[in-house]
Amino acid sequence: MDDKLMPNKKTVWGKDDPLVVELINQLRFKITGSEDTPMSLEDFSTLHEDILNKCKTKIDDRTLKEYFGYYSSRTGGCSLNILNAFAVYLGYKNFYTFKKEIENNLKKNDNWISSSKIKEAPKIEDNKVEKKKTRIILFIVFIVAFLGLLLLIHFDRTSIKNNNIEALPIDNQEIILKDSFQSDKENEAGLDKISTDKAKKLNSAETRMIETTQRVDVYINDYNNKFDIAVLIVNDNRQQENEISSQIAAIYSNQGYSVSYSFFTTNFIQSHYLTELQNANSQTIHMLDIDSQIKKIILGEVTYTFREGSLVAGTTICNAKINMNIISVDQKSLIYSFSFSVNANGVSKLQAKEQALNRLFFKYKEEYSSL
Numbered sequence: 001m002d003d004k005l006m007p008n009k010k011t012v013w014g015k016d017d018p019l020v021v022e023l024i025n026q027l028r029f030k031i032t033g034s035e036d037t038p039m040s041l042e043d044f045s046t047l048h049e050d051i052l053n054k055c056k057t058k059i060d061d062r063t064l065k066e067y068f069g070y071y072s073s074r075t076g077g078c079s080l081n082i083l084n085a086f087a088v089y090l091g092y093k094n095f096y097t098f099k100k101e102i103e104n105n106l107k108k109n110d111n112w113i114s115s116s117k118i119k120e121a122p123k124i125e126d127n128k129v130e131k132k133k134t135r136i137i138l139f140i141v142f143i144v145a146f147l148g149l150l151l152l153i154h155f156d157r158t159s160i161k162n163n164n165i166e167a168l169p170i171d172n173q174e175i176i177l178k179d180s181f182q183s184d185k186e187n188e189a190g191l192d193k194i195s196t197d198k199a200k201k202l203n204s205a206e207t208r209m210i211e212t213t214q215r216v217d218v219y220i221n222d223y224n225n226k227f228d229i230a231v232l233i234v235n236d237n238r239q240q241e242n243e244i245s246s247q248i249a250a251i252y253s254n255q256g257y258s259v260s261y262s263f264f265t266t267n268f269i270q271s272h273y274l275t276e277l278q279n280a281n282s283q284t285i286h287m288l289d290i291d292s293q294i295k296k297i298i299l300g301e302v303t304y305t306f307r308e309g310s311l312v313a314g315t316t317i318c319n320a321k322i323n324m325n326i327i328s329v330d331q332k333s334l335i336y337s338f339s340f341s342v343n344a345n346g347v348s349k350l351q352a353k354e355q356a357l358n359r360l361f362f363k364y365k366e367e368y369s370s371l
Helices: 018-032 041-055 061-067 080-089 095-109 128-167 170-219 242-254 273-278 282-288 349-367
Strands: 227-235 294-308 316-328 333-346
Touching: 018 041, 018 080, 018 095, 041 061, 041 080, 041 242, 061 080, 080 095, 227 242, 242 294, 242 349, 273 282, 273 294, 294 349, 316 349, 333 349
Parallel strands: 227 294
Antiparallel strands: 294 316, 316 333
């Protein structure tokens, strides 16, 4: 990645360019073993972490998926940094080295790629939409069946009353009819009350269904995958600290664990459930329904304070403190909790903060990383 790129007339590459498509197809083949096999969410997570570790290039999940044709058709310009990262991951020095080798091979074979022959990239395997449709259809069927049952009960009662009226003597029918009309009003009022009570119960059931759907789609990214450990480090503004999260995840990955640092979504991080999970609230763990997906959760919250440097003029000192909670999902309990802090200085707040984060990581790695 440190090699300087050779100058080239073409500085903007489109996502539908044959060379870019060939690069993406080679990536897909390396990961799945086939250019036609769709990428799974686990494949994207692995590719994201491998590129970060091997190429030192951070590519967010959505951007990575766009290059594989997930969110839209492959049009528009490409980032040369991302193309370089892809090429380095495949073993080339950079994208232009990849381009040169492809062109040399094509000159030998006299078989240039035509963009009109490029197949549409296969989509990611994801069955969440089908699950939603199935839930909605089942819910509608349940409502229709329930309303039909209420109408059937109402018609049966009306039919019984009419039969009883016809069987009575003529002299008493007028009185009974008046009583029946009054009874019908009372029955209708009672049925209205029953319907209201049922509607309340249905609303509660519908709310539970919505909460379950939200749990899967809004709170969890990797709901269909299984991991030994989920790592989540946030700052005091409820934003994920991606760099130290990925570094800590790499520690346990190197120890042989399967680890994810993107298991929880931004919506979950900013919700009140995060605080409850930090306290190992068993109801929250049960609500998330992650017993079969995660064994342990490593949660950390970093806070920063700044002051002027006293030894070197014009510098800033950052104090970074981290509170860590390690939670057993199986036991639904907090099994380990600790905190520590470090100081670092720099010519700016940003530099001091970066240095402090690095020191936090190394102190964690040396003293607190054993499980």
